[in-house]
Amino acid sequence: xxxxxxxxxxxxxxxxxxxxxxxxxxxxxxxxxxxxxxxxxxxxxxxxxxxxxxxxxxxxxxxxxxxxxxxxxxxxxxxxxxxxxxxxxxxxxxxxxxxxxxxxxxxxxxxxxxxxxxxxxxxxxxxxxxxxxxxxxxxxxxxxxxxxxxxxxxxxxxxxxxxxxxxxxxxxxxxxxxxxxxxxxxxxxxxxxxxxxxxxxxxxxxxxxxxxxxxxxxxxxxxxxxxxxxxxxxxxxxxxxxxxxxxxxxxxxxxxxxxxxxxxx
Amino acid sequence: xxxxxxxxxxxxxxxxxxxxxxxxxxxxxxxxxxxxxxxxxxxxxxxxxxxxxxxxxxxxxxxxxxxxxxxxxxxxxxxxxxxxxxxxxxxxxxxxxxxxxxxxxxxxxxxxxxxxxxxxxxxxxxxxxxxxxxxxxxxxxxxxxxxxxxxxxxxxxxxxxxxxxxxxxxxxxxxxxxxxxxxxxxxxxxxxxxxxxxxxxxxxxxxxxxxxxxxxxxxxxxxxxxxxxxxxxxxxxxxxxxxxxxxxxxxxx
Numbered sequence: 001x002x003x004x005x006x007x008x009x010x011x012x013x014x015x016x017x018x019x020x021x022x023x024x025x026x027x028x029x030x031x032x033x034x035x036x037x038x039x040x041x042x043x044x045x046x047x048x049x050x051x052x053x054x055x056x057x058x059x060x061x062x063x064x065x066x067x068x069x070x071x072x073x074x075x076x077x078x079x080x081x082x083x084x085x086x087x088x089x090x091x092x093x094x095x096x097x098x099x100x101x102x103x104x105x106x107x108x109x110x111x112x113x114x115x116x117x118x119x120x121x122x123x124x125x126x127x128x129x130x131x132x133x134x135x136x137x138x139x140x141x142x143x144x145x146x147x148x149x150x151x152x153x154x155x156x157x158x159x160x161x162x163x164x165x166x167x168x169x170x171x172x173x174x175x176x177x178x179x180x181x182x183x184x185x186x187x188x189x190x191x192x193x194x195x196x197x198x199x200x201x202x203x204x205x206x207x208x209x210x211x212x213x214x215x216x217x218x219x220x221x222x223x224x225x226x227x228x229x230x231x232x233x234x235x236x237x238x239x240x241x242x243x244x245x246x247x248x249x250x251x252x253x254x255x256x257x258x259x260x261x262x263x264x265x
Numbered sequence: 266x267x268x269x270x271x272x273x274x275x276x277x278x279x280x281x282x283x284x285x286x287x288x289x290x291x292x293x294x295x296x297x298x299x300x301x302x303x304x305x306x307x308x309x310x311x312x313x314x315x316x317x318x319x320x321x322x323x324x325x326x327x328x329x330x331x332x333x334x335x336x337x338x339x340x341x342x343x344x345x346x347x348x349x350x351x352x353x354x355x356x357x358x359x360x361x362x363x364x365x366x367x368x369x370x371x372x373x374x375x376x377x378x379x380x381x382x383x384x385x386x387x388x389x390x391x392x393x394x395x396x397x398x399x400x401x402x403x404x405x406x407x408x409x410x411x412x413x414x415x416x417x418x419x420x421x422x423x424x425x426x427x428x429x430x431x432x433x434x435x436x437x438x439x440x441x442x443x444x445x446x447x448x449x450x451x452x453x454x455x456x457x458x459x460x461x462x463x464x465x466x467x468x469x470x471x472x473x474x475x476x477x478x479x480x481x482x483x484x485x486x487x488x489x490x491x492x493x494x495x496x497x498x499x500x501x502x503x504x505x506x507x508x509x510x511x512x513x514x515x516x517x518x
């Protein structure tokens with residue numbers, strides 16, 4: 001057994017000074033189908049400290065259900081400006097709210113863009129209700145984190161490709177990397193400069209990180225955990241113990257995210 | 266810290282995973298990369314083919330590899346495909362096989378007392394653990410309903426549930442952990458933030474086993490998660506290897 005310097009550092013200390021982690025896919029607060037030991041912002045910061053995660057970009061569970069809760073996230077970012085940024089949730093099942101949400105977003109600090117949870121909202125990312133949001137994000141160079149799942153009628157990588165053909169300035173983060181439809185997801189990330197593979201849950205699939213690095217490049221991969229769902233050490237361990245270089249690991253764990261977040265820090 | 270993985274497999278599967286180890290030698294190379302010392306293993310043919318074929322393939326493949334410990338796939342004794350219970354036991358004794366694994370989805374049998382009662386009795390009498398993935402199903406029941414069914418039929422059985430999934434299973438398994446003292450969980454997919462430390466605080470570290478579910482899942486996850494879990498060194502060592510060594514050590518073949 002001969003671990004790389006980075007693996008040794010994480011195994012011994014649980015974190016790395018040279019490779020701080022940025023978590024691009026977090027939530028916050030309790031949720032329907034799961035018991036969370038650590039759901040509050042303070043709990044999450046404790047976990048982030050333990051794992052060497054310097055910043056997290058989150059969308060609260062409450063906001064994913066009720067758009068009214070979006071504004072509560074601004075308070076969290078205001079309280080912990082060095083640790084959190086947020087995504088503004090768009091729930092397309094309340095279409096009458098969309099313009100109002102864009103307006104509220106435009107007047108609120110601490111947000112990097114929008115979050116779409118189309119599989120749960122049962123509405124396709126290519127549907128017309130999202131259009132004003134996407135147009136606004138395009139005009140303002142924002143990030144859009146989308147839950148994406150293989151062969152979903154709502155947010156498969158095929159549908160992401162349709163958006164990427166049209167919008168070139170939005171940074172599309174394919175949450176869960178279009179889980180299961182790996183080949184197509186990797187192809188979309190490779191072909192479109194503004195589409196990124198985000199690793200939450202996907203990291204656990206053995207070999208998929210090596211595949212992504214080989215075909216799309218480590219510059220197109222972002223780290224995420226769904227915190228408070230998943231222990232960041234689990235996902236970090238999957239990245240570290242993939243057969244890629246320490247340079248690739250650092251790109252995935254923080255460098256790519258730093259580049260994307262630069263305008264929002 | 267010694268890592269003794271309770272849940273690895275090798276060989277070509279009916280559906281090719283992205284990565285796999287074809288032979289025992291290949292598996293050992295993978296284990297070296299991850300820093301895993303020993304493993305309790307099955308061959309994919311034990312699941313994807315008949316156990317009659319698969320159990321023998323496993324024995325041949327792991328012969329001479331001391332870091333690999335085999336497990337036998339079970340079938341209902343009534344068809345006698347694996348011979349009598351005494352024959353199975355003799356074979357296990359000869360090859361030092363100290364665990365069973367059930368694949369009821371693939372092998373099509375009921376996990377009830379009616380079907381497996383005599384086998385359950387043998388396991389309890391001789392402290393032989395049974396491993397089963399919570400993704401298995403049989404006769405219309407699956408998941409934690411199936412696990413509770415097994416344990417209600419054989420409450421003293423040493424049962425190790427693997428791959429319990431990352432989407433929040435604590436509400437399912439905690440009542441069973443409280444009721445059945447010989448129920449164990451592998452941590453291959455216990456990704457819940459704070460899950461291991463919260464579990465240990467409530468139930469102790471005795472009931473968790475280090476597992477990776479290689480080749481389907483990336484072993485790096487459970488390795489770093491356990492190495493850095495907010496628990497004592499003693500608890501960490503119990504989960505990493507101590508608990509499995511204890512379970513296998515008390516088997517009487």
